[in-house]
Amino acid sequence: MFELLGIPPQALFGQVLLGLINGSFYAILSLGLAVIFGLLNIINFAHGAQYMMGAFVAWMALNYLGLNYWFALVLAPVVVGAVGVAIERLLLKRIAHLDHLYGLLLTFGLALIIQGLFRNQYGSSGLPYGIPPQLAGGQNLGFMFLPNYRAWVIVASLVVCLATWFLIEKTRLGAYLRAATENPTLTQAFGINVPLLVTLTYGFGVALAAFAGVLAAPVYSVNPNMGGDLIIVVFAVVVIGGMGSIMGAIVTGFALGLVEGLTKVFYPEASSTVIFVIMVLVLLVKPAGLFGRPA
Amino acid sequence: MTDLATSEAPAGAALAETDDGTARLHRAILIGIAAALVVAPFVAYPVFVMKVLCFALFALAFNLLLGYGGLLSFGHAAYFGMASYVCAYTAKNWGLTPELAILLGTAVAAGLGTVFGALAIRRQGIYFAMITLALAQMVFFFSLQTPRFTGGEDGIQAVPRGKLLGLLDLADDRALYWLVAAIFMAGLLAIYRIIHSPFGQICKAIRDNEPRAISLGYRANQYKLMVFVLSAALAGLAGATKAIVFQLASLTDVYWTMSGEVVLMTLVGGLGTVFGPIVGAIVMVTMQNYLATLGAWVTVIQGLIFVACVLLFREGIVGVIAKTIRKPL
Numbered sequence: 001m002f003e004l005l006g007i008p009p010q011a012l013f014g015q016v017l018l019g020l021i022n023g024s025f026y027a028i029l030s031l032g033l034a035v036i037f038g039l040l041n042i043i044n045f046a047h048g049a050q051y052m053m054g055a056f057v058a059w060m061a062l063n064y065l066g067l068n069y070w071f072a073l074v075l076a077p078v079v080v081g082a083v084g085v086a087i088e089r090l091l092l093k094r095i096a097h098l099d100h101l102y103g104l105l106l107t108f109g110l111a112l113i114i115q116g117l118f119r120n121q122y123g124s125s126g127l128p129y130g131i132p133p134q135l136a137g138g139q140n141l142g143f144m145f146l147p148n149y150r151a152w153v154i155v156a157s158l159v160v161c162l163a164t165w166f167l168i169e170k171t172r173l174g175a176y177l178r179a180a181t182e183n184p185t186l187t188q189a190f191g192i193n194v195p196l197l198v199t200l201t202y203g204f205g206v207a208l209a210a211f212a213g214v215l216a217a218p219v220y221s222v223n224p225n226m227g228g229d230l231i232i233v234v235f236a237v238v239v240i241g242g243m244g245s246i247m248g249a250i251v252t253g254f255a256l257g258l259v260e261g262l263t264k265v266f267y268p269e270a271s272s273t274v275i276f277v278i279m280v281l282v283l284l285v286k287p288a289g290l291f292g293r294p295a
Numbered sequence: 296m297t298d299l300a301t302s303e304a305p306a307g308a309a310l311a312e313t314d315d316g317t318a319r320l321h322r323a324i325l326i327g328i329a330a331a332l333v334v335a336p337f338v339a340y341p342v343f344v345m346k347v348l349c350f351a352l353f354a355l356a357f358n359l360l361l362g363y364g365g366l367l368s369f370g371h372a373a374y375f376g377m378a379s380y381v382c383a384y385t386a387k388n389w390g391l392t393p394e395l396a397i398l399l400g401t402a403v404a405a406g407l408g409t410v411f412g413a414l415a416i417r418r419q420g421i422y423f424a425m426i427t428l429a430l431a432q433m434v435f436f437f438s439l440q441t442p443r444f445t446g447g448e449d450g451i452q453a454v455p456r457g458k459l460l461g462l463l464d465l466a467d468d469r470a471l472y473w474l475v476a477a478i479f480m481a482g483l484l485a486i487y488r489i490i491h492s493p494f495g496q497i498c499k500a501i502r503d504n505e506p507r508a509i510s511l512g513y514r515a516n517q518y519k520l521m522v523f524v525l526s527a528a529l530a531g532l533a534g535a536t537k538a539i540v541f542q543l544a545s546l547t548d549v550y551w552t553m554s555g556e557v558v559l560m561t562l563v564g565g566l567g568t569v570f571g572p573i574v575g576a577i578v579m580v581t582m583q584n585y586l587a588t589l590g591a592w593v594t595v596i597q598g599l600i601f602v603a604c605v606l607l608f609r610e611g612i613v614g615v616i617a618k619t620i621r622k623p624l
Contacts, residue, residue: 043421101367109601116594236429276433287417
């Protein structure tokens with residue numbers, strides 16, 4: 001087998017794979033943040049907590065209801081999305097007329113509440129969630145061993161990301177959404193129910209986070225703190241990509257996951273900070289973000 | 296950008312801030328605070344009061360940036376925590392006297408604030424908050440990965456309180472208290488002076504209408520950076536003092552929850568009021584003391600207070616009082 005700069009290919013490709021998996025979570029989460037920000041003009045700090053809720057719904061469905069992974073994959077986004085709809089209707093709607101930063105503070109408070117409640121109930125040591133039997137095992141590709149589940153995570157995230165892109169950029173509903181993002185008052189004047197669109201958008205963004213949570217459950221253990229640190233990295237991803245473009249969010253997410261994975265191979269000490277360092281560089285060179293429009 | 300402090304127009308906005316009655320009232324309050332500082336150690340447990348004072352100074356520093364610079368930083372734990380580490384490390388390993396260790400911690404926080412501030416002010420509003428948060432998280436990971444300097448998960452423990460100027464032994468809580476009270480009062484007066492100086496007025500002008508301030512010839516970014524550095528330095532002063540008081544610097548001080556706590560203190564006390572953060576710090580630290588046994592419920596309660604404040608009580612305690620007596624506080 002060949003070696004690259006003294007790194008065995010097994011380790012290299014293993015980390016690349018893990019990087020791509022993290023990248024898929026970054027992509028789905030930053031996509032959800034961007035969709036929500038576009039229409040509601042708030043940064044959803046509770047996004048990490050909602051991702052964690054997705055993983056927990058999967059765990060609860062399995063342990064309390066006996067529903068397997070595939071049901072959870074549908075159930076968790078629906079349940080957590082419904083919670084999101086309730087949050088938008090009961091709380092966010094009331095502060096929609098205020099400065100956007102209040103939305104950040106409110107969702108930060110929600111994140112603390114959700115995290116605290118789950119930590120009380122389930123502790124912070126993490127709960128195991130098995131890989132679904134259909135996806136157990138892996139393929140030997142000759143140069144590396146590819147676990148089936150990891151391949152599935154990457155494929156599923158790509159499909160969901162591209163489907164979201166298609167929904168927003170190519171369908172009639174997406175056109176309404178883009179119109180409402182551009183000018184809500186005028187869109188409403190054309191007879192489109194913008195408040196409903198706002199609620200559904202928030203619910204959809206939250207559901208995306210929950211979907212990512214279910215995907216993550218077998219890779220990482222199900223833990224009340226799993227979203228807290230992740231969301232800050234996703235914020236950095238969002239700053240790097242800029243929130244102007246859907247495809248931008250997807251590409252940036254995957255690319256940064258990959259970079260993080262490679263850093264883990266070549267300079268492991270920097271792997272947890274590399275995304276922040278890239279953020280600093282992007283701020284210096286192109287403050288609006290790679291895909292952002294200058295304000 | 297529109298900002299938090301003015302969109303809710305705390306009572307001060309409509310009233311002339313320089314009228315004599317207000318100045319007299321403020322002077323009376325400052326004297327009242329000084330008097331309370333003298334009495335406090337005799338009626339309350341000194342270490343508790345010192346904790347309140349450290350957090351009150353931290354919240355005052357944060358509010359200087361948000362209330363008067365219009366910039367919401369979600370990463371103030373970085374300056375608080377880093378100053379705390381530097382102070383603890385130098386006092387313990389280099390044997391610096393406490394005043395030098397605190398000054399060094401403050402200076403490092405100011406330096407960090409200069410770098411981070413210059414980066415963060417390149418974006419506005421919500422991006423500013425996210426960038427400051429991300430930069431602070433970078434400091435957290437740095438602290439986590441350099442146990443030789445920070446002690447990793449254990450933190451730096453058993454920091455010697457030392458002798459002030461090499462003369463006055465601070466091991467006694469009462470002796471230390473006077474130092475902390477003096478630092479707090481100096482910080483409060485400095486912030487009060489900054490807010491009411493021409494520099495502070497220009498910062499407020501930029502906060503309220505940046506393009507207009509620029510068109511009047513003010514270099515808005517320089518002012519923003521300066522108020523950022525001042526805020527970071529004062530947050531560092533609070534963090535360094537805390538390291539001496541508790542003889543401990545730990546990862547908690549640089550974690551994002553600490554950044555959230557200082558936001559909450561300011562929100563409860565009253566955004567953009569001079570004295571609000573002090574009240575907020577008193578309320579929150581007292582609450583934490585009583586609820587310490589409840590574990591993770593403290594997080595839930597903090598979250599609930601956050602939500603309640605944003606939905607129902609945006610002016611904060613002092614903001615409501617200011618509105619009632621129709622004078623800016």
